[in-house]
Amino acid sequence: MVTDVVNTKDLNKIAPVFGQLSFDNHEQVVFCNDKDTGLKAIIGIHNTVLGPALGGTRMWQYNSEWDALNDVLRLSRGMTFKSAITGLNLGGGKAVIIGDAKTQKTPELMKRFGEFVHSLSGRYITAEDVGMATADMDLVRTVTPYVTGISEEMGGAGNPSPITAYGVFMGMKAAAKHAYGTDVLEDKVVYVEGIGNVGEALVENLSNEGAKVYIADINQERLEEVRDKYNVDIYGGRNIYAEEMDIYAPCALGATINDNTIHQLKAKVVAGAANNQLAEELKHGKMLRERGILYAPDFLINAGGIINVYAELENYGKQEIMRKTENIYNTTLEILKTAEVKDITTHQAAFEIAQSRIDARKNEK
Numbered sequence: 562m563v564t565d566v567v568n569t570k571d572l573n574k575i576a577p578v579f580g581q582l583s584f585d586n587h588e589q590v591v592f593c594n595d596k597d598t599g600l601k602a603i604i605g606i607h608n609t610v611l612g613p614a615l616g617g618t619r620m621w622q623y624n625s626e627w628d629a630l631n632d633v634l635r636l637s638r639g640m641t642f643k644s645a646i647t648g649l650n651l652g653g654g655k656a657v658i659i660g661d662a663k664t665q666k667t668p669e670l671m672k673r674f675g676e677f678v679h680s681l682s683g684r685y686i687t688a689e690d691v692g693m694a695t696a697d698m699d700l701v702r703t704v705t706p707y708v709t710g711i712s713e714e715m716g717g718a719g720n721p722s723p724i725t726a727y728g729v730f731m732g733m734k735a736a737a738k739h740a741y742g743t744d745v746l747e748d749k750v751v752y753v754e755g756i757g758n759v760g761e762a763l764v765e766n767l768s769n770e771g772a773k774v775y776i777a778d779i780n781q782e783r784l785e786e787v788r789d790k791y792n793v794d795i796y797g798g799r800n801i802y803a804e805e806m807d808i809y810a811p812c813a814l815g816a817t818i819n820d821n822t823i824h825q826l827k828a829k830v831v832a833g834a835a836n837n838q839l840a841e842e843l844k845h846g847k848m849l850r851e852r853g854i855l856y857a858p859d860f861l862i863n864a865g866g867i868i869n870v871y872a873e874l875e876n877y878g879k880q881e882i883m884r885k886t887e888n889i890y891n892t893t894l895e896i897l898k899t900a901e902v903k904d905i906t907t908h909q910a911a912f913e914i915a916q917s918r919i920d921a922r923k924n925e926k
């Protein structure tokens with residue numbers, strides 16, 4: 562979790578929001594509180610130059626409010642660059658609800674959260690993230706139109722996770738092409754860490770291709786379910802990062818690429834769904850490069866979900882969703898090449914392209 566890698570002790574106590582380590586010129590941060598439902602949420606709107614800030618809602622039992630704030634700031638910023646690099650007319654936003662999704666998520670709490678989203682008049686549009694399901698977005702939809710990722714029955718594009726997984730699979734293939742000269746993943750040893758909505762769908766793609774897949778999760782029941790469904794192996798060790806593997810696919814929470822893990826990694830490629838995989842973008846991007854590990858930038862390859870929910874706003878169909886998601890392969894290849902030519906990290910290469918699109922739009926205005 563974020564706590565392990567970000568030292569919150571030294572935060573400037575007189576600037577607890579604008580002085581946050583992860584604060585990066587965010588336009589707006591909204592704290593939502595409701596005693597009756599127990600709702601405690603934070604909505605982060607990072608940037609709306611390209612359009613309304615769209616990003617999912619995460620429900621998680623954070624160790625502290627600092628962690629929740631840090632997470633929403635990091636996640637909302639990531640959304641800005643994800644939409645920019647994918648060519649979508651969306652800004653970056655995200656929300657976190659503090660609490661245990663298994664025991665504290667009630668229909669009343671979700672609706673109250675929806676009312677807070679509604680109060681922002683469309684500057685922020687929500688969707689699902691960790692701890693949320695399509696059914697939760699359907700509940701939010703009953704109180705606000707500013708929600709995506711709703712079910713097909715309610716006129717939405719449905720669960721975005723399989724599309725996210727497909728985009729990650731495309732990005733992973735492009736990274737394999739760059740690193741190994743072939744994008745065929747058959748017999749490649751891939752460790753998938755986190756087999757939730759996206760992780761499971763990624764496992765399905767990988768096992769269809771004949772990759773040798775190991776799965777890891779903190780939820781034993783899920784591990785057994787996914788193992789039985791796709792005939793893959795459960796990782797039984799204690800330190801996934803030190804295992805011999807070709808590809809490491811982080812699909813749980815962020816910041817697993819950090820000071821403690823990079824020097825242990827034996828993978829040649831890192832490509833996964835989790836947002837904010839690098840605890841510190843510049844530093845850890847460079848460290849990966851120095852170790853000869855090819856990193857497929859998370860915000861580039863996990864954009865399938867946002868492509869899927871964007872369809873609800875722009876009214877395009879499944880075929881266009883798949884075409885745009887498949888294109889992640891080409892964009893990833895291009896960015897990996899650019900990074901090589903310019904001798905910069907892959908994260909920097911992706912970031913620069915995204916930033917230039919935002920700057921160009923800002924100058925037009």
Ligand SMILES: NC(=O)c1ccc[n+]([C@@H]2O[C@H](COP(=O)([O-])OP(=O)(O)OC[C@H]3O[C@@H](n4cnc5c(N)ncnc54)[C@H](O)[C@@H]3O)[C@@H](O)[C@H]2O)c1
Pocket residue numbers: 562689690691692693721722725754755756757758759760777778779780783812813814815834835836863864866867
């Ligand atoms: N759902 C989407 O469409 C989408 C889109 C883009 C990015 N992402 C990102 O992908 C990641 C996964 O999303 P999801 O929708 O599958 O979430 P999810 O809640 O369905 O799954 C997360 C899984 O990670 C596991 N997990 C949590 N901590 C872990 C740990 N320390 N070690 C191993 N496993 C752990 C959980 O038990 C769960 O099975 C998140 O970082 C999310 O932000 C998701």
